[in-house]
Amino acid sequence: xxxxxxxxxxxxxxxxxxxxxxxxxxxxxxxxxxxxxxxxxxxxxxxxxxxxxxxxxxxxxxxxxxxxxxxxxxxxxxxxxxxxxxxxxxxxxxxxxxxxxxxxxxxxxxxxxxxxxxxxxxxxxxxxxxxxxxxxxxxxxxxxxxxxxxxxxxxxxxxxxxxxxxxxxxxxxxxxxxxxxxxxxxxxxxxxxxxxxxxxxxxxxxxxxxxxxxxxxxxxxxxxxxxxxxxxxxxxxxxxxxxxxxxxxxxxxxxxxxxxxxxxxxxxxxxxxxxxxxxxxxxxxxxxxxxxxxxxxxxxxxxxxxxxxxxxxxxxxxxxxxxxxxxxxxxxxxxxxxxxxxxxxxxxxxxxxxxxxxxxxxxxxxxx
Amino acid sequence: xxxxxxxxxxxxxxxxxxxxxxxxxxxxxxxxxxxxxxxxxxxxxxxxxxxxxxxxxxxxxxxxxxxxxxxxxxxxxxxxxxxxxxxxxxxxxxxxxxxxxxxxxxxxxxxxxxxxxxxxxxxxxxxxxxxxxxxxxxxxxxxxxxxxxxxxxxxxxxxxxxxxxxxxxxxxxxxxxxxxxxxxxxxxxxxxxxxxxxxxxxxxxxxxxxxxxxxxxxxxxxxxxxxxxxxxxxxxxxxxxxxxxxxxxxxxxxxxxxxxxxxxxxxxxxxxxxxxxxxxxxxxxxxxxxxxxxxxxxxxxxxxxxxxxxxxxxxxxxxxxxxxxxxxxxxxxxxxxxxxxxxxxxxxxxxxxxxxxxxxxxxxxxxxxxxxxxxxxxxxxxxxxxxxxxxxxxxxxxxxxxxxxxxxxxxxx
Numbered sequence: 021x022x023x024x025x026x027x028x029x030x031x032x033x034x035x036x037x038x039x040x041x042x043x044x045x046x047x048x049x050x051x052x053x054x055x056x057x058x059x060x061x062x063x064x065x066x067x068x069x070x071x072x073x074x075x076x077x078x079x080x081x082x083x084x085x086x087x088x089x090x091x092x093x094x095x096x097x098x099x100x101x102x103x104x105x106x107x108x109x110x111x112x113x114x115x116x117x118x119x120x121x122x123x124x125x126x127x128x129x130x131x132x133x134x135x136x137x138x139x140x141x142x143x144x145x146x147x148x149x150x151x152x153x154x155x156x157x158x159x160x161x162x163x164x165x166x167x168x169x170x171x172x173x174x175x176x177x178x179x180x181x182x183x184x185x186x187x188x189x190x191x192x193x194x195x196x197x198x199x200x201x202x203x204x205x206x207x208x209x210x211x212x213x214x215x216x217x218x219x220x221x222x223x224x225x226x227x228x229x230x231x232x233x234x235x236x237x238x239x240x241x242x243x244x245x246x247x248x249x250x251x252x253x254x255x256x257x258x259x260x261x262x263x264x265x266x267x268x269x270x271x272x273x274x275x276x277x278x279x280x281x282x283x284x285x286x287x288x289x290x291x292x293x294x295x296x297x298x299x300x301x302x303x304x305x306x307x308x309x310x311x312x313x314x315x316x317x318x319x320x321x322x323x324x325x326x327x328x329x330x331x332x333x334x335x336x337x338x339x340x341x342x343x344x345x346x347x348x349x350x351x352x353x354x355x356x357x358x359x360x361x362x363x364x365x366x367x368x369x370x371x372x373x374x375x376x377x378x379x380x381x382x383x384x385x386x387x388x
Numbered sequence: 389x390x391x392x393x394x395x396x397x398x399x400x401x402x403x404x405x406x407x408x409x410x411x412x413x414x415x416x417x418x419x420x421x422x423x424x425x426x427x428x429x430x431x432x433x434x435x436x437x438x439x440x441x442x443x444x445x446x447x448x449x450x451x452x453x454x455x456x457x458x459x460x461x462x463x464x465x466x467x468x469x470x471x472x473x474x475x476x477x478x479x480x481x482x483x484x485x486x487x488x489x490x491x492x493x494x495x496x497x498x499x500x501x502x503x504x505x506x507x508x509x510x511x512x513x514x515x516x517x518x519x520x521x522x523x524x525x526x527x528x529x530x531x532x533x534x535x536x537x538x539x540x541x542x543x544x545x546x547x548x549x550x551x552x553x554x555x556x557x558x559x560x561x562x563x564x565x566x567x568x569x570x571x572x573x574x575x576x577x578x579x580x581x582x583x584x585x586x587x588x589x590x591x592x593x594x595x596x597x598x599x600x601x602x603x604x605x606x607x608x609x610x611x612x613x614x615x616x617x618x619x620x621x622x623x624x625x626x627x628x629x630x631x632x633x634x635x636x637x638x639x640x641x642x643x644x645x646x647x648x649x650x651x652x653x654x655x656x657x658x659x660x661x662x663x664x665x666x667x668x669x670x671x672x673x674x675x676x677x678x679x680x681x682x683x684x685x686x687x688x689x690x691x692x693x694x695x696x697x698x699x700x701x702x703x704x705x706x707x708x709x710x711x712x713x714x715x716x717x718x719x720x721x722x723x724x725x726x727x728x729x730x731x732x733x734x735x736x737x738x739x740x741x742x743x744x745x746x747x748x749x750x751x752x753x754x755x756x757x758x759x760x761x762x763x764x765x766x767x768x769x770x771x772x773x774x775x776x777x778x779x780x781x782x783x784x785x786x787x788x789x790x791x792x793x794x795x796x797x798x799x800x801x
Binding site: 086347 | 466472477499
């Protein structure tokens, strides 16, 4: 391409926008989601010759079609949301914590171990408090290990946290082998299936009320913590520039370790909820890849915990709908992965149009 | 003696279950309105799941159940709490009898069964039904060890032919196993005994993949076994990974053959596939559905073999040894009439153990063994398995429980 002299402006160029009004940015995002559904619809029609409206209906029915499906969708949304909340402070500090998967598993192992060991000797309410505290602590330690290495020796946290996942997975396999039931099954089975000791109790007749209460409380607390607390401010400063933080007298090492420990701790709680409040078992699939999905949730929401609620719900709805379209239309769950991919692509794309604008040559000098 | 009586009694009870469904138990169910559910661990790309989907579909069609509107199949359901969610979901969709096809689904099916007492839950290949205390929770399993034995005979014929052409050949067999469960141990031992009925000096290595379906790992395991010198590879894993690897090695000039599982492997291994051990799940599905529809008691454990045509092997490949077809017929007939006992204790030896789960005499012949030790505490929960000089498989429980490690087979991992 020829080099442009100052007199010849390119046909199209990209310019950074000034701040866009929030309502307009919101409309762009909604438009992006709608547009992505239209594009996915054409994709479905082109590849499978099915009516996309029927497929969407079925997808929706798979997530919300019955009362139980509704609650299962909510339960899994809470799980994804909880991990996303955990990741938010670390990512806001630009600490690439991709070890949520392992932090969840560690919380899960601790919970499962305590359910097995103490289920008969400690009343369930007290046991729940203990398991909460211990999984919080275990996740904090698991998160703090790479943070300490990052803070003091500048170890690469991306690799470190990633590898901690594999350590956690192997630990889980080891525990599964030790705790397997029935013998030889290579699975722990349902823990305390008969006594239900250490299970979340049903509240208002609903098994997952406590999951919702814990995670929504964390949602509000995380919002306040990041936005209004001194520590939240420190996280933001360290995230935007470590040197500025140091100049302002912030102890970057302390903030790093503290923040990632908190991040790991909340992921540990997600493990507690997954084991005690949902599956009542532990396996290497307890985290189920949600530790990675949560990264997308946290970033898309730009660490705003209330927006994370909506994005978690969207992603879980798509996951749940996948099983339904697989059995109803004989599409396997890759079909749903494609739809999810298209939707995420459009949402990410919309961020581009919110931050930048495309300037046309003929509208030279125009400024929004 | 008491144990033996119990064993004989239970055996009689299970056999009676095969003959007929038993007394009328509940109201008959209308075949034109019943809803049936199936939970699959993979989709139809896995040979194992395809055999379940085809089996249940065929059984429904024979009984007049419309598979388009009355059969709901959930695919790619992992062996974790997702299984529970989907079992419950099927129950809420109105399914009155729900099957799951993989071993690891069973505890989640059990949980769903305890919450929906009016729905019958059948965990195929599971072993928890008899001890569950629930009357709506069942297990079924075909006599896969019979088809494994016959597929072993096919491999043995080929191995004998290869030895005749090359007397220096090491009669070394490889086996790609999924998990070190009794189901797998029973299967590879039966296969090996089939081989050894023709080649007494044969020996075998087993490489586990720790997954039911992992084409890459199965292919890698087959390659590892071939590089150690195995000339015949069989498998208890659900993909075409191993046969594809064997075909590739054959094309590079190595004389190797394979015996598959579930599906005819000639589509991926045209030169090397000898046959595949197969289950005809439709026989078991049909029996369970038939009992259910008639309102008769659905058996807690149901198992059937060649006598009921619940097991088979796929068509023989082009490279089988001469006379294989006749030998196969003869073996099937022997199993059906009882003249061949697959786990005849005269045909294998074990090393002595001090954990008490089995007893061997001075020659290594097993004289007594636990049938099933579900909790792994080395206390016999289910009676004696050695009856009249053979380990009786799938009699006290439908799921296989032969888990003796016999001489001649080495587990590599």
